[in-house]
Amino acid sequence: MQTSGYAATKAGLDESLRRFNHDYFDLVIIHWPTGNDDETYRALEDAYQDGKVRAIGLSNFNASQVQAIIDGATVAPAIDQIETHLLWQQKRMHAYLTSRGMVHESYAPLGENQPGFLDQPVLQKVAARYHRTPAQVTLRFLNQEGIVVIPKTLDPQHMADNLAIFDFTLAPADVRLLESLDKRQAIVGWPATMQEDQY
Known part of the structure; x- marks a missing residue:
């Protein structure tokens, strides 16, 4: 499901649940910042409140972008999935995410x-x-x-x-x-x- 904005994200999530024949997903993340992230994230928050997802988060968001989501959120993002490996250990992002109580998940370890x-x-x-x-x-x-x-x-x-x-x-x-x-x-x-x- 790749969507942007409140209505498209809400509809896409419901369609994905229907296709997978599930009542909920364990985790749903916004894959990339798109410029419409506040509305997209609000749809994830509503899905979380409705029990359709157990956790919500982000992927490929830098510290400023994560903070913008946090500042407008009623449900804090649980995770930021970012490229992290030996050649790019993401020390700065790790410290930031840890300070916000978020999980730092490594993509491409x-x-x-x-x-x-x-x-x-x-x-x-x-x-x-x-x-x-x-x-x-x-x-x-x-x-x-x-x-x-x-x-x-x-x-x-x-x-x-x-x-x-x-x-x-x-x-x-x-x-x-x-x-x-x-x-x-x-x-x-x-x-x-x-x-x-x-x-």
Whole structure:
């Protein structure tokens, strides 16, 4: 469902519930800022009040855009889903979201299959030390930072590996090594409004 504005969002949500034959969704988010976000969000608030959704939130909103929603909201957004990975750790947004009681959810935590993303020597070295894959160490790093991760894969073994990250903890020295990889570098095509100099 991709809609903008109150009426279209309300109708789209009802149609989606009908098509999926459900009474409610666990979470509905506004995928991109569109300029009509107040009205779109108001439709989500009404759906929340009516029991049609259990949580509402945002995606790809920077701090200023999130704050604009909060300032006009009667139901606070629960989450902001933003690109977050080793090369763009989103420290500034993480601090902001945490201060507002919002969940920081990582989109593209493993770099969307960008060549060389998991081959960085520092990451390889840390992974070898824990006898884990670079992907597992990356996901564990983000998890330890208090970030929810949603890695994308259709491979059953990768799914199992992605879930097997809760039985080890990265030492502070290794966390610092991984933090050193932060280049504030987005994957190609990310909206300019998410760049840290824009908020």
